[in-house]
Amino acid sequence: MGIIGDYFFNSLLDWVKASVIALGNSAFSLFNGYQESIFTSGNTYIDSYINICVYVGWGLYIVGATLTIFEFIFLYNQGQGDIQTTVLNLLKGFLAAMLSIPGAIQLFILASQLATNFGDAVYKDNVIIGVKNLFQGFASSTQVGGVELDILTLVILLVALLFSVFKIIFSTIKRGGILLGMFAIGSLYMISIPRGFFDGYTSWAKQVIGICIQVFVMHALLILGLETISSNFIIGCGLIMAATEIPQISQAFGVQIGSRGSLGSIAMTATNLLRVVH
Numbered sequence: 001m002g003i004i005g006d007y008f009f010n011s012l013l014d015w016v017k018a019s020v021i022a023l024g025n026s027a028f029s030l031f032n033g034y035q036e037s038i039f040t041s042g043n044t045y046i047d048s049y050i051n052i053c054v055y056v057g058w059g060l061y062i063v064g065a066t067l068t069i070f071e072f073i074f075l076y077n078q079g080q081g082d083i084q085t086t087v088l089n090l091l092k093g094f095l096a097a098m099l100s101i102p103g104a105i106q107l108f109i110l111a112s113q114l115a116t117n118f119g120d121a122v123y124k125d126n127v128i129i130g131v132k133n134l135f136q137g138f139a140s141s142t143q144v145g146g147v148e149l150d151i152l153t154l155v156i157l158l159v160a161l162l163f164s165v166f167k168i169i170f171s172t173i174k175r176g177g178i179l180l181g182m183f184a185i186g187s188l189y190m191i192s193i194p195r196g197f198f199d200g201y202t203s204w205a206k207q208v209i210g211i212c213i214q215v216f217v218m219h220a221l222l223i224l225g226l227e228t229i230s231s232n233f234i235i236g237c238g239l240i241m242a243a244t245e246i247p248q249i250s251q252a253f254g255v256q257i258g259s260r261g262s263l264g265s266i267a268m269t270a271t272n273l274l275r276v277v278h
Contacts (some may be wrong), residue, residue, distance in 0.1 A: 035176035035215075036112040039105045050183060054101055057187035061097040064191040065090055071195075085196070093194035096201060101183050104208045108179055111212040115219035157237050164241045168218055171244070179211055210250045218243045 038046060068086060075081040182204065189201040221243035229236030 035172065036109050038176040038180070039109060046180070049180065050101065050105075053183040053187045056184075057097050057100070057190040060188065060191035061093050061194065064194040065093060068194040068196075089194050089196050092198075093190060096193050097190050100186055100205075104179065104183070104186075104212075107208070107212045108176070108215065111215040115216045118216070118220055118223065157233065161237050161240060164237075164244050165222070167244045168222055168240075171218070171247075172215075175211060175215065179208070182207060182211075210247075213250065214246050218246050221246070 039050075068089060072081045072083070072086045076083075186201070186204045186208075189204060192198075193201055221239050225236045225239030225243065227236075228239055
């Protein structure tokens with residue numbers, strides 16, 4: 001009974017590992033495709049929402065540009081106007097209103113496609129072969145991926161691995177919706193750029209870039225972790241768990257992705273609007 005029990009337990013662990021590895025690549029690529037299709041499927045409601053954000057941005061830019069021109073005329077009559085700075089601010093605002101949302105969409109699509117292509121290229125050749133070798137070695141002993149592990153440690157690592165994969169997948173699901181929400185916030189900054197206030201818009205742009213970086217880096221670390229599991233199980237698990245920390249790493253370098261950065265951007269937008277009113 002002991003030999004039979006060990007055999008069924010090892011078979012169960014093989015099945016769990018195979019499921020985690022298959023789920024990691026296929027689900028991540030699938031959800032990346034879903035997030036990309038938000039902007040490419042031609043959904044009427046989503047396209048209307050994006051167009052509204054673009055039109056609001058252009059409208060606020062016109063208001064900000066009008067205020068900037070009147071302010072320049074007033075200061076110029078007093079001998080204080082700077083025509084070069086005024087023209088540059090108007091040009092920066094025009095480019096921001098024209099390119100911000102379309103540029104963010106194209107950057108997000110590019111990051112999703114790069115992540116999917118990278119995962120397909122690595123997973124197709126290396127991961128499948130490595131997993132087969134991993135299963136063969138694990139069926140006869142507790143030496144997994146070149147590391148000797150006891151059963152309890154192995155179970156703990158498998159649970160942590162499964163949790164990390166699901167965390168990455170759920171993070172992927174909501175990313176496109178976060179970007180859509182940021183479009184509404186980004187359009188509000190168009191009123192402040194012509195007037196020379198760039199801090200809020202710069203923070204918003206960093207968040208957009210951070211989301212796109214997260215798309216690629218999380219998928220890359222996930223695939224590299226799955227590929228490394230065959231040679232070193234612990235290092236492979238570490239790479240996959242490290243993929244869940246990309247938002248925190250980005251935030252440490254000034255690229256905030258979560259709600260904390262969004263709330264700060266909203267507060268800065270409100271401050272800029274109050275400046276316009278007064």
